[in-house]
Amino acid sequence: MEFFKELWTFLKVRKKFWMLPIFLIMVLFGGLIVLSKGSAVAPFIYTVF
Secondary structure (H helix, E strand, C coil), X not given: CHHHHXXXXXXXXXXXXXXXXXXXXXXXXXXXXXXXXXXXXXXXXXXXX
């Protein structure tokens, strides 16, 4: 959680709120990759794309 606090502080101080959606999309795609690797959820993820 420390990383997210520092990230939020960085975005707030530097006024870089436009970077927030980029980070969120990267986290979502990273989660999809983790779930699709050797998981029972993988066939359902592939149908989304």
